[in-house]
Amino acid sequence: xxxxxxxxxxxxxxxxxxxxxxxxxxxxxxxxxxxxxxxxxxxxxxxxxxxxxxxxxxxxxxxxxxxxxxxxxxxxxxxxxxxxxxxxxxxxxxxxxxxxxxxxxxxxxxxxxxxxxxxxxxxxxxxxxxxxxxxxxxxxxxxxxxxxxxxxxxxxxxxxxxxxxxxxxxxxxxxxxxxxxxxxxxxxxxxxxxxxxxxxxxxxxxxxxxxxxxxxxxxxxxxxxxxxxxxxxxxxxxxxxxxxxxxxxxxxxxxxxxxxxxxxxxxxxxxxxxxxxxxxxxxxxxxxxxxxxxxxxxxxxxxxxxxxxxxxxxxxxxxxxxxxxxxxxxxxxxxxxxxxxxxxxxxxxxxxxxxxxxxxxxxxxxxxxxxxxxxxxxxxxxxxxxxxxxxxxxxxxxxxxxxxxxxxxxxxxxxxxxxxxxxxxxxxxxxxx
Amino acid sequence: xxxxxxxxxxxxxxxxxxxxxxxxxxxxxxxxxxxxxxxxxxxxxxxxxxxxxxxxxxxxxxxxxxxxxxxxxxxxxxxxxxxxxxxxxxxxxxxxxxxxxxxxxxxxxxxxxxxxxxxxxxxxxxxxxxxxxxxxxxxxxxxxxxxxxxxxxxxxxxxxxxxxxxxxxxxxxxxxxxxxxxxxxxxxxxxxxxxxxxxxxxxxxxxxxxxxxxxxxxxxxxxxxxxxxxxxxxxxxxxxxxxxxxxxxxxxxxxxxxxxxxxxxxxxxxxxxxxxxxxxxxxxxxxxxxxxxxxxxxxxxxxxxxxxxxxxxxxxxxxxxxxxxxxxxxxxxxxxxxxxxxxxxxxxxxxxxxxxxxxxxxxxxxxxxxxxxxxxxxxxxxxxxxxxxxxxxxxxxxxxxxxxxxxxxxxxxxxxxxxxxxxxxxxxxxxxx
Numbered sequence: 001x002x003x004x005x006x007x008x009x010x011x012x013x014x015x016x017x018x019x020x021x022x023x024x025x026x027x028x029x030x031x032x033x034x035x036x037x038x039x040x041x042x043x044x045x046x047x048x049x050x051x052x053x054x055x056x057x058x059x060x061x062x063x064x065x066x067x068x069x070x071x072x073x074x075x076x077x078x079x080x081x082x083x084x085x086x087x088x089x090x091x092x093x094x095x096x097x098x099x100x101x102x103x104x105x106x107x108x109x110x111x112x113x114x115x116x117x118x119x120x121x122x123x124x125x126x127x128x129x130x131x132x133x134x135x136x137x138x139x140x141x142x143x144x145x146x147x148x149x150x151x152x153x154x155x156x157x158x159x160x161x162x163x164x165x166x167x168x169x170x171x172x173x174x175x176x177x178x179x180x181x182x183x184x185x186x187x188x189x190x191x192x193x194x195x196x197x198x199x200x201x202x203x204x205x206x207x208x209x210x211x212x213x214x215x216x217x218x219x220x221x222x223x224x225x226x227x228x229x230x231x232x233x234x235x236x237x238x239x240x241x242x243x244x245x246x247x248x249x250x251x252x253x254x255x256x257x258x259x260x261x262x263x264x265x266x267x268x269x270x271x272x273x274x275x276x277x278x279x280x281x282x283x284x285x286x287x288x289x290x291x292x293x294x295x296x297x298x299x300x301x302x303x304x305x306x307x308x309x310x311x312x313x314x315x316x317x318x319x320x321x322x323x324x325x326x327x328x329x330x331x332x333x334x335x336x337x338x339x340x341x342x343x344x345x346x347x348x349x350x351x352x353x354x355x356x357x358x359x360x361x362x363x364x365x366x367x368x369x370x371x372x373x374x375x376x377x378x379x380x381x382x383x384x385x386x387x388x389x390x391x392x393x394x395x396x397x398x399x400x401x402x403x404x405x406x407x408x409x410x411x412x413x414x415x416x417x418x419x420x421x422x423x424x425x426x427x428x429x430x431x432x433x
Numbered sequence: 434x435x436x437x438x439x440x441x442x443x444x445x446x447x448x449x450x451x452x453x454x455x456x457x458x459x460x461x462x463x464x465x466x467x468x469x470x471x472x473x474x475x476x477x478x479x480x481x482x483x484x485x486x487x488x489x490x491x492x493x494x495x496x497x498x499x500x501x502x503x504x505x506x507x508x509x510x511x512x513x514x515x516x517x518x519x520x521x522x523x524x525x526x527x528x529x530x531x532x533x534x535x536x537x538x539x540x541x542x543x544x545x546x547x548x549x550x551x552x553x554x555x556x557x558x559x560x561x562x563x564x565x566x567x568x569x570x571x572x573x574x575x576x577x578x579x580x581x582x583x584x585x586x587x588x589x590x591x592x593x594x595x596x597x598x599x600x601x602x603x604x605x606x607x608x609x610x611x612x613x614x615x616x617x618x619x620x621x622x623x624x625x626x627x628x629x630x631x632x633x634x635x636x637x638x639x640x641x642x643x644x645x646x647x648x649x650x651x652x653x654x655x656x657x658x659x660x661x662x663x664x665x666x667x668x669x670x671x672x673x674x675x676x677x678x679x680x681x682x683x684x685x686x687x688x689x690x691x692x693x694x695x696x697x698x699x700x701x702x703x704x705x706x707x708x709x710x711x712x713x714x715x716x717x718x719x720x721x722x723x724x725x726x727x728x729x730x731x732x733x734x735x736x737x738x739x740x741x742x743x744x745x746x747x748x749x750x751x752x753x754x755x756x757x758x759x760x761x762x763x764x765x766x767x768x769x770x771x772x773x774x775x776x777x778x779x780x781x782x783x784x785x786x787x788x789x790x791x792x793x794x795x796x797x798x799x800x801x802x803x804x805x806x807x808x809x810x811x812x813x814x815x816x817x818x819x820x821x822x823x824x825x826x827x828x829x830x831x832x833x834x835x836x837x838x839x840x841x842x843x844x845x846x847x848x849x850x851x852x853x854x855x856x857x858x859x860x861x862x863x864x865x866x
Contacts, residue, residue: 012518019526020739021539021721023728025516033518037511055513057736063509072505076496078470079711080488083458085445085466093452106454111544111713112737118577125578126590143735144551145558146578157559157730273736278512280544280713280737288454295456297590302576303490303706304545304713306453 005046009033027392028385037062040406040413042390053405053417054390056360059249059274060320061408067277070316074309081303082109088308092315097285099256099318104269106291108284109306113245113272114142116282120268121146121206123286123294124239130203131163134193134233138216138396139166141208141243141270150208153215153396163202165193167229171219173353179222186221187228194236204238206268211258212247214402217395218355218362226262239267239290245282246360249274249317250327250407253334253358261357274407279313280304326407330358333414337361340418350376350429361403362394363421372397379428380421387420438479442466460825461818470495473839473846475823486838486850487823489793492682492707493753494841500710503749507742514736515542521741525748530718532689532751537702539724541717542739546678546705547575549715553701554579554639556719556727557672563636564596567626567666571649571829572599574641574676583641586648586829596635598626600662604652606786606797612655619654620661627669637671639701644691645680647835650828651788651795659695672700672723678715679793682707682750683760683840686767686791694790712746713737759840763791766847770794773851783809783862794836795827796854805830812861813854820853 012033013026032050036043039061042050052062060067074088082089093107110116125131133150135141140153149161160166170186172179197204207229213219230240247258248271255261257269267290272282283305294300304310321327334357341361345351352370355362365380367373377393380401384391392402401421405413445466446459465483469476472494475483485495493500507521515522526540543549558564566583568574573586582594593599603619605612630637640662646652663673680691681704688694690702700723705715716738727733737743754760767790774794778784785803788795798813800806810826813834817824825835834854838846 009518012520012523015523015527016518018538019523019530019540020515020542021724021728023724023733024739025732025734026518027516031518034511034513035519037513042511042513042517057514058512063512065509068505068508071508072501075501075504075712076498078467078475079491079496080467080470080475081490082453083460084475085442085449085459085464086468087445090445090449090452094448097452105451107452109453112548112735114735115545115547115577122578122581122591143733144548144577144579145555148555148731154732155730156732157727158555278737278740278742279508280740280743291454291456294590295454297588298581299458299587299589300456300576301458302545302547304711306457307711307713309711310713 005033005044006030008045029382032385040409048388050385051389051413051416053403053409054392055406056246056251056404057273057278058406059277060317060324060326061406064277064320066320067313067316070312071279071309074312079307079309082306086308088311088315089306092311095315095318096283100269100285101265103265103287104285106286106288108291108300109310110282110284110302111280111304112282113243113270114144114147115302116270116272116284117141117147117208117243118144120241120270120284121208123268123290124206124241126294126297127239127290128203128205128237130205130238132197132202132204133164134190134204134207135164135166136209136213136216137166137168139210140215162200163197165197167193169213169216169219170221170225172222173220173355183222183225183228186225187232190229190232194232198236204233204236206239206241207233208241208243210243210246211261212252212357212360214246214360215394217400218360220355227264230264240264241268241270242266243270245270245272249321250330251358251360253327253331256327275317276310276313277317279310281310281314321407324408330407333409333411334358336411337414340414344418344422344425348425348429350425355400359405359407359409363401363403365399365401372399374398376428377401380424383424383427384420387424389417389420438466438477439463441478462815465818473842481821483818484822484846484849486836486842487825488839489679489684489837490706490711491839492710493750493757493759494839497710497753499753500746500749503745504712504742507745512740512742515739519741521744521748522739525744528748528751529716533702533718534698536698536720537718539719539721541724541733542743543715543717543735544713544737545715546676546703547577547580548735549703549705549717550574550580550641550676551577553674553703553717554641556701556723557639557674559730560672560723560726561636561638561670563638563671565630565635565637566597567623567637567640568597568599569642569646569649570599570601572643573648595633596630598630600626602646602649602652603654603658605655606653606788616655616658616661619658620665623662623665627665631669637666637669639672639674640666641674641676643676643679644694645685645790645793647679647793648827650833651793653788660697663697673697674701674703675699676703678703678705682754683763684791684793686760686764689760708750709743709746710750712743714743714747754840757841763840766842766844767791769844770847773847777851777855777858781858781862783858788833792838792840792842796834796836798832798834805832807831809861810834813857816857816860817853820857822850822853
């Protein structure tokens with residue numbers, strides 16, 4: 001960044017701080033001042049293009065022209081709530097539901113993943129007449145009060161609710177024991193958590209989980225774990241809520257929705273981030289029975305949700321995802337990326353594991369003694385932006401590089417990413433020695 | 434509506450019901466199938482234009498070209514979260530904050546009024562280390578769990594929280610006693626509610642109120658009531674949250690923000706509905722001190738909120754509101770409308786009161802014995818749509834006609850509205866006799 005553009009960025013940061021405050025998070029020691037986006041590229045104020053290997057919200061690419069046109073045309077024609085009949089919300093709902101298993105045949109639209117998880121939990125609590133919730137250790141599902149009370153993956157002033165139990169997710173990549181032993185122990189722990197909720201009088205309303213366990217650091221539980229967990233929850237009368245904000249819309253390559261990777265049958269599926277390619281859009285997909293139960297006992301209305309512009313944005317994202325075969329691309333490119341990243345890791349002691357699936361990767365970084373190294377991860381992330389590539393980091397020890405590009409990422413972009421990553425890791429390894 | 438278009442509407446309704454269910458509310462016995470909007474007009478599928486005297490979300494008019502262009506251009510240029518620096522959110526934040534009193538100098542952006550009220554309550558609970566909340570009898574502030582627990586204005590399965598007290602709002606239009614007596618009694622009741630929250634150990638976190646008391650039926654409390662309430666709340670260590678979803682952006686004619694009508698100094702102001710003219714946008718405006726306190730104790734982030742497209746939509750709404758002098762228009766047209774509606778009411782025994790201010794009116798309907806008549810109100814609303822004008826009804830007895838058009842409503846539209854309303858009231862009065 002030139003001195004000129006860096007002083008412009010500093011001035012903007014100062015103005016920003018006066019308006020939205022100094023706590024609103026910013027990436028990088030020198031925050032990036034962006035002015036334009038296109039496909040997998042973000043352009044900074046100084047004209048430099050950055051390869052975006054971080055953002056999943058622009059699922060079909062930054063400023064995807066099909067989505068932009070759909071929004072612009074519908075905004076010019078009609079934008080109104082759903083208490084009048086209009087076609088776009090019905091068209092979109094039908095297309096969206098067609099991507100789910102037949103029992104998931106109804107949708108509530110919302111404006112965000114937070115609103116979606118809030119609603120799913122209301123439905124679950126009312127259905128079960130219980131309040132207990134199972135989440136996972138180091139997870140995040142939204143910013144409302146009741147979600148803050150079950151947040152384990154970032155700082156909230158609210159303590160973990162008495163009605164909440166956070167499950168430690170087993171991980172076969174880091175646990176040296178046999179997967180069977182790991183599985184049995186983890187399911188026993190889950191059963192104990194359910195029993196403890198019941199003993200305390202909370203009962204069990206729901207399990208709320210991200211099928212890719214991304215915030216948790218992209219953990220790989222043993223086969224059968226999520227299925228066993230879902231059986232346990234259903235057996236105790238609770239509902240299973242799959243939060244697909246991270247794992248949905250073909251991101252995993254192997255399945256359109258993340259919960260399908262585990263062969264489970266959720267009662268509620270929540271959606272957000274990529275659903276409208278950045279347009280505020282979320283939703284809860286559920287069964288006719290649960291919708292009827294909740295809908296007949298509550299006057300639920302959401303002013304903006306399901307408006308024709310949001311519906312047009314969502315429909316365009318589904319259309320582009322299908323037309324450009326982005327799930328297949330995530331599978332194919334994902335396999336190739338995995339192989340390349342594993343080769344890269346094999347030569348570099350600082351990378352202890354390659355995690356993830358499809359177009360969501362995590363490189364776990366360790367220091368020379370094999371201990372989780374948040375410092376190295378931070379240095380790589382900062383070094384990568386200087387090399388023109390955007391990534392981030394996740395996990396409870398903040399040492400897993402988070403690589404989760406728009407789904408229109410292609411081979412040439414992967415090559416650039418891997419090239420820069422190799423150089424960055426080499427530099428960081430050399431610097432520490 | 435022709436038979437043809439009515440069968441199309443029926444088919445669409447059936448498809449809608451299969452997708453979003455039969456409980457998602459629809460206006461009118463024969464729901465209106467809309468396909469386009471422009472200014473104060475909504476066009477139905479059969480080509481008929483309806484005068485919109487109901488919708489406040491399209492504040493600067495349906496499909497306002499300035500707003501549509503701002504959204505389209507920004508969506509084509511950049512749409513990304515606020516963890517990178519970008520200018521639109523700062524520009525918009527500065528313009529928005531300039532409309533508030535100097536102590537309200539920080540803003541959190543959200544995607545809806547529900548998200549805004551959720552956040553304001555989190556801030557208030559953390560600041561006061563208390564949970565008690567005062568709301569008003571027959572009010573609604575959003576659809577999340579914690580807001581459902583304080584909803585008195587519509588059906589929710591959640592009972593009123595033990596930490597919630599609903600104040601009966603005094604109304605000088607219906608209470609025959611002197612305003613001084615009404616005021617003293619109402620403030621005593623409020624003091625008793627605060628004392629009861631304290632005695633139960635909840636303490637007082639906040640008062641959450643709509644400055645126009647719209648859902649409550651557009652009540653007119655005596656002068657000094659809201660000020661007295663705010664003093665009481667502050668005296669007990671609680672915060673005052675003005676929910677400006679209904680009353681903001683010049684709607685009242687006399688003030689840009691509704692709380693200014695009462696001369697109170699809120700600690701938090703929440704916004705939603707009209708802020709983005711239908712684009713999902715909300716926010717919480719507060720003080721530097723409260724933002725710092727909350728921001729330093731919580732990693733608050735909201736993926737879509739404050740994105741450049743939402744900011745561009747919000748900025749265009751403020752621009753149009755200023756350029757077209759919509760607050761002044763609401764004041765001027767509102768005075769004229771009030772006079773006209775009062776004349777209309779004087780001749781018609783079915784109208785017992787004209788309520789509201791600026792471009793938000795309520796006509797209270799009664800039967801021949803002077804009792805609240807939801808039946809007459811419903812008949813007028815249904816008759817009005819047949820006459821091509823959209824209105825609705827509110828209040829605990831569902832007998833107050835709700836007239837709240839886009840702010841670009843003009844004299845000619847008012848004349849049309851009043852003409853149709855007079856005919857409608859005459860027909861309904863005649864039918865009942």
